[in-house]
Amino acid sequence: MKDDERDSAGWHADADDLRAYARGELQAPRLWSVDTHLVACAPCRRALAEVADPVALETGWERLDAELDAPRPGVFEALLIRFGVADHTARLLAATPVLRASWLGSVLLVLAMTVISVYAEDSPALFLALAPLLPLAGVALSYTPALDPTYELTVVSPLHGFRLLMIRTVAVLTASLGLNGLATLALPAYGLHAMAWLLPALALTATGLALTARLGPVLAPALVSGGWVALLVVAKLTTTHGTLPPFTGAGQGVAAVVAAVAAALLHRLRDRFDASRAHDLFTDFTHRSAS
Template sequence: MSWHIPDDLRDRYLEGTLEPALAMSVDAHLGHCADCRAAVPYEKDWLETSWARLEAELITPRPSLSERFLRHSGVPDHLARLLSATPAMTRAWLASVVAVLAFAVLAARAQAELLPAFLIVAPMLPLAGIAFAYGPRVDSAHELVAATPMSGPRLLLTRAMAVLAVSVVLAGLASPLLPAPPGLSAAWLLPALAAASGCLALSSRLPVPMAALAVGGVWLAIIGAGRFIGSWLAVFGPTPQIGYGVAVLLLTFRFYKVSMK
């Protein structure tokens, strides 16, 4: 290589006073010129420490709190890493779910006739989580994960179950705070399971966010029908609950058949 970095240019580079374009040119030259690299002073211990820190952050990142919790709960390491990377399992999503549930509980306690608001909202929370659990538009690691044996319906089911479990646990913790008998306070559970099953079954024909939106629309239509016949609570009665249970079984079986193809 016929050209080498002049001393004054190298000094300005080391001081960090070069404009970005010129600094990038020096970087590119150092990558190809061993003589100029040898002329750049450095501390061996500092360089080794820096590389070790980069390796720890980029190659072997420290497990997140959720990943460590899953591992301690007996979940295999690879599955814990996969679940903790679910976009919907972020702190922002969890905070949003808690905020929605808290608002619904406070509203019901302040005014008993607002109790249906909680029962209506709770089944839709898993749908929102599933919508942001899988797909190239919502998951920054989708292309990477798609190349693994966990891709496709299996990955969607795994992440959907994680989102559903968290949503059900949070809503279950909020239910005893409602001003209603235990049976009515838990009337959201089967509709929530049916909505999640319907979203998974429909995902074989539509993108997951669209499937979640469609199922959410169906649920709101059911609520509207109940309101039309006299009361929102009508859709949470014994007969509709049996229907939700049957729907869970049928839709889950449908998703299983499609995923096995």
């Protein structure tokens, strides 16, 4: 069936709408209706050609092609937009590697196995030792070029490097701390002591981010993780009974101070993240040119 015959019983765009469309002045949602209608209606396309000059018509079709080819947001991205998150920020969060189901599922599995071992040993020490490392690992992985399929896009995006880092950090921390909190609920017998991982987690993450400005996204979290493990080993060897020092009241106070100092240092070094992105872009361009 020809376009003329198929569309003869339907509505047609009126002349005023077609003239406004050709001039680029037609506003949504009328614009979307005319865009969609022109794809299937040959008479309206001919009418548009009569009222539009060639340049304006070409511009209109380019706009239509862009609308048709634009990627549709996923469920998570659409949900963020519905809650008022800006389009570009929602797209950036949706593309964060460690917010994918594979990463979140792995974290849940690790936490579940840790909770099971806590019940077997009747001590939350293993959970308290492991939980602070998960947010640090998540933040580090979200900023690692090798694991980020959108890394090149983020490097050239018109966003301050520090803001880009903070957007992804908040997203990863929200997910990681939320999963840790769910695991904590599975340990009701230990009361508030089961929450002793929170301040160390914030301290480790803030320290790792502050050191990333100088040491890079791989070495910095590796050193912080190693330092945390070494601290726990020493605490275990020197503590014959009772709670390990990092999870006592004094240890929690030290963790809070470390987190605050690291956050202040991170803010002071924020401009280094732009310099790092520029260096990465230059290095990538040089490598591509050489190859």
